[in-house]
């Protein structure tokens with residue numbers, strides 16, 4: 486059985502297909518049709534709902550954290566122990582919620598399909614922001630696509646709603662909801678099963694390791710932002726899932742003297758500030774990784790486990806020299822990330838083995854890190870080329886170079902010939918040109934709908950030249966938007 490709250494209503498579900506998405510459950514089983522299905526692939530935001538989660542800090546103090554997610558690619562098991570809020574829940578007695586009222590006042594309700602999703606993204610923003618900040622509002626809405634009129638009235642609604650923050654019924658009921666969620670957390674062995682398909686929800690690392698070792702054919706479900714597409718886009722039915730959401734050890738982060746130690750199931754929203762503090766380019770790139778709703782669900786472990794050649798996490802982590810702590814039953818092993826990707830979507834993971842933690846070396850004096858994501862549009866788009874350059878410069882010489890790319894080969898990969906053309910040589914334009922030419926030996930990229938082979942190679946070479954310009958002329962104008 487899994488348990489969660491639908492607003493204030495306790496839901497206990499035992500026999501149900503674990504392949505069912507939150508959106509289908511809401512619309513088909515509960516008749517809640519306010520949340521819409523636009524794309525069923527996490528791209529448009531029409532299905533946006535908000536999930537409330539119980540957070541307990543080191544002092545034992547509890548609070549509810551609200552986050553927007555895409556219901557179309559969230560599987561129902563991900564709700565265990567949480568509160569689900571949809572657009573139907575927002576009304577405050579006889580009045581609209583302040584974000585709904587602002588959408589009315591500012592003429593932000595442009596079409597019935599997208600408006601519920603916009604409202605829920607604004608509601609989540611109102612629960613997390615201290616006041617109105619245009620950039621923050623744009624980021625919060627970057628996963629809600631409007632193809633008709635535009636965003637101006639919706640941003641005006643955000644400004645009105647956040648400018649006059651009002652306490653709502655959700656704030657008034659926080660203690661009551663926290664107590665209900667705490668009671669659910671004490672439940673034994675949650676699972677969802679309809680006789681043909683099953684989802685197991687281990688409650689700690691040892692239980693996860695034992696379950697997966699005993700059932701290596703199971704599919705691990707972290708945020709599900711890749712896995713759920715197999716269900717919604719490829720119409721597969723996955724017979725056995727192991728959900729990682731209840732394993733607290735996988736959600737922790739430790740900032741150590743030499744290493745950032747990140748649990749595999751930490752959502753990107755949570756690890757982004759930690760990575761950005763050490764490596765600002767990592768943070769800037771993660772701000773362009775999908776959109777808010779996806780980053781609230783997606784994990785770094787899932788990004789690597791998915792092993793896509795165009796995943797954004799891998800090239801950056803390869804350039805930084807990251808390692809993975811892998812676990813299979815009671816056995817752990819440390820593997821450099823560059824030994825993890827073997828072939829197209831094939832990794833070094835053994836049956837029943839999973840990524841437990843991601844270990845990222847911290848910056849050293851003389852080190853420089855640059856990361857670039859080249860896409861057709863700025864927000865919410867997949868990379869044609871993703872590049873990361875990590876150099877150790879010492880007295881004008883390149884002591885160490887780790888340069889990695891996504892979108893250039895069947896796996897995310899270091900550019901070893903390019904690196905060799907730089908190491909031990911003066912950091913000078915002539916060396917950079919030789920290194921750019923060497924990229925033709927490192928990679929023979931494919932033509933596909935995102936970019937041609939020639940374009941990918943040219944872009945990769947130009948990103949190396951761009952690194953040279955940025956490091957040699959630090960006063961160049963701002964860098965993030967010109968990555969497109």
Ligand SMILES: Cc1cc2nc3c(=O)[nH]c(=O)nc-3n(C[C@H](O)[C@H](O)[C@H](O)COP(=O)(O)OP(=O)(O)OC[C@H]3O[C@@H](n4cnc5c(N)ncnc54)[C@H](O)[C@@H]3O)c2cc1C
Nearest residue numbers: 527707708709710711712775784787788790791796797840
């Ligand atoms: C609309 C949209 C936009 C996207 N944009 C981007 C983007 O800009 N950049 C990008 O890189 N990706 C993007 N993605 C892909 C996806 O969001 C990321 O790859 C994400 O990090 C996957 O994490 P997850 O937790 O959701 O993984 P899941 O979907 O839960 O899992 C993915 C795979 O990894 C395996 N897995 C999960 N956790 C582990 C573990 N601990 N050990 C071993 N295997 C594991 C799963 O079994 C599965 O095979 C996008 C996806 C969508 C739907």
Ligand code: FES
Nearest residue numbers: 523524529530557
């Ligand atoms: S329906 Fe488009 S993001 Fe969910």
Ligand code: FES
Nearest residue numbers: 596599631632633
């Ligand atoms: S609000 Fe729906 S397309 Fe613009």
